[in-house]
Amino acid sequence: MFLGVHVSISGKIYESVDRAASLGCSAMQIFSRNPRQWRQLEIDARDAVEFRKRRREEGIGIVAIHVPYLINLATSYDVLYKKSIATYMEDMREAALLGAEYVVTHMGSYKNSTLPQGLKAFIAAVNEILAGTKGLGVQLLLENTAGSGSWLGATFDHHRKIFEGVKDRHRLGVCLDTAHVFEAGFDVRRPEIFDILLAEIERKTCPGAVKVVHLNDSLTPLGSHNDRHQHIGKGLIGLRAMRHIVNHPKLREAAFILETPKETPRSDEINLSKVRKLMQMNHGL
């Protein structure tokens, strides 16, 4: 069981480890670059060594890298598609340089095209990325989405098709975002629905597929298709469901990473402490 938050990469890349460590995290997530910009300052090899050293010293067991929102591997626009694939490969190489376990990605949008074409484009892109980054020990995690517009990934049938179409599928996994899944229409407030959902994900992808859980409460209602994260226990999913999720036996090896709002400097600390209490409550039973 690993627990952590998404932390900023401002300053030197290894300072992100200090931010996670100061919150007592055993997992962390960072953006590979400014999430809304293509331009990339290459990571200095010495900084990467320092990142790995600090991470080891601080006992951060899992590092996930989130790719920028601009990347769209399902697009029908040729220029954007090619640029997205090239940028993604850069991010995979940098993730390996930093010793990260996972690269997390949204599955793209097929706007101005069709769902089958979007899936086909995404599968071809992932095959190209994995072929171009052979030998790197970084796993690519497909995150589910809230299902707004033409975004892929609001149903796990999309994941199934991708797993079927990708050659190196042992390098694929799933990142389950609890807010997105609720917003997509799965009523995870009910424990039995969450259990069914996890079984469905495994059936459609592979056993033990969920490597990372983005643990977020939702500000918007069930099935709203509107992606708005909320503090743990303050949203419409609620603490009872969160307790079931964080203690789920199928998720013992997973990393729980919060992407909750950072309204005050203490927001992360408060949300993390709520999750720790939920985990302890269960152990006390």
Ligand SMILES: [Zn+2]
């Ligand atoms: Zn997420």
